[in-house]
Amino acid sequence: MERDDYLETAVRDVLTGDDLAVDRRIGHAALLLATAGTAGPADRLITQWQAVTGRPASALAPDAVRARGWAMLFEARGDRPQWTEALPPLDLDAEEHAHNAFLTRQVSDLDGLFEGSPAAGAVGALAPGKPDPVRTALAAADLDGWAALVANRPEPDVAALAATRALAPRLVAGADPLGLGPEWPHQCAGALIAALRxxxxxxxxxxxxxxxxxxxxxxxxxxxPATAADIAQAEHRLGVRLPEDYREFLAVTDGLPADVVFPRLLPARALRAEGDVVIISEPATVLLTHAGGDWHAVEVDLALGSSAHPSFRALLEHHLRLLEASA
Incomplete structure (x- = not known):
């Protein structure tokens, strides 16, 4: 699996697919991260998906294999995160037996081609069956063999992997069969959360x-908060009426302390102007610009380039989304 290609496709699906496509993609990505031993990014991704869609976690496990996969991972973890409330508990011994039957079932080259057709049963009966090498590797608990077989697949069947009870403890412990590494799961979760938002x-x-x-x-x-007098004095000193959304912000909090990636927003008394630009941060990297009758907020970054936002509120909402993605 090529990590960059996977993430690019996943983000595109979240941004442009229908709701079912979004749920399928988030469900696969979360299982992918969980089977790499990184439960934190997986839980964070699902929690944010729930927050923005309002859909139950059962939408991420619509079939027996995916539901079974999560159940086996929870058993190996020794806990169930809060987002799993909509997932019913399973009889893991019975699920293990069913999964072994699934892994050892012979398949044909025609499997799935006539799904839903009345002819599916007859065609399936005529086609010769044979073991599936990927499932056979899982049935044998051969994690390295499974990884080698799916290495070039764009979307490996991590649900069947997670549902293999004998392998779940190794996955939770960080076996990372697909070689995702320690940083990529966090990057993947962050990018998909940003796409969801x-x-x-x-x-x-x-x-x-x-x-x-x-x-x-x-x-x-x-x-x-800044008082009405504080805001009026600042506007008199600057010679301009500040945009309404920024005035409302000051009336809630007279500036903001600095964050790791965001400068300190100044109190009303410390604002300064240069022409049609009002400098609202220290250092002077967040600006309010007035052109054509409209105000815009600009973040100045000499290394990466400046970013313009249609309003001050839009800038802070963008900052909030970044904080949520990294939480």
Whole structure:
């Protein structure tokens, strides 16, 4: 599996596919990360998927193999995360027996071609059956053999892998059969969470909710709000009326402390202007620009290039999405 190609396709599916395609892609990606021994990114991805879609976790395990895969991983982990409430408990001994039968069942080259057709049974009976080498490797608990067989597949069957009870403890312990490495699962989860947020935009409706959400994720506390007099004095000194959304922000919190990747937002008394640009941060990398009757917020980055946002609120909502993706 080529990691970059997988992630590019996964992000595209989340952004452009229908809801079923989104659920299928998130379900596969979460199992992929979990079978690499990185339960944290997998749980975070599913939790964020639930938050933006409102759909139950059962949508990620719509068939017996995927439901079984999660159950076997939970047993090996020794716990069930909170997002699993919609998944019914399974009889793992019975599921193990069913999975062994699934892995050793002979298949034909015509399997799936006539699915749903009345002729499917007759055609399947005529076609010669043979063992599936990938499933045979799992039945033998041959993790290295399985990895070699699926190495060039764009979307390996990680559900069947996870559902193999004899291998689940090794997967949870970090065997990482596909060689994803320690960093890529976090990158994958972050990119897919960002795509989910773009596909299903949600966010705090009020300014107090938005500011509180940002500070909660940063582990910081809010400043006191600016008074109407503070804002009026700043506007008199700057010679410009500030955009309404920024005035509403100041009325909730008079600036924000710095974050690892975001500068300190200045209180009203420290704002300064240069022509049609109002500098609202220290260092001076966040600006409000006024052109053509509209205000825009700009993040200046001399190394990576500047980013323009249609409003100050849009800038802070973008910052919130980044915080959520890295939480």
């Amino acid at each position: 773009e596909r299903y935009p949600t966010g705090p409706e009020s300014w107090p909710e938005l500011v509180a959400a940002i500070l909660r994720l940063r582990g910081q506390r809010s400043s006191n």
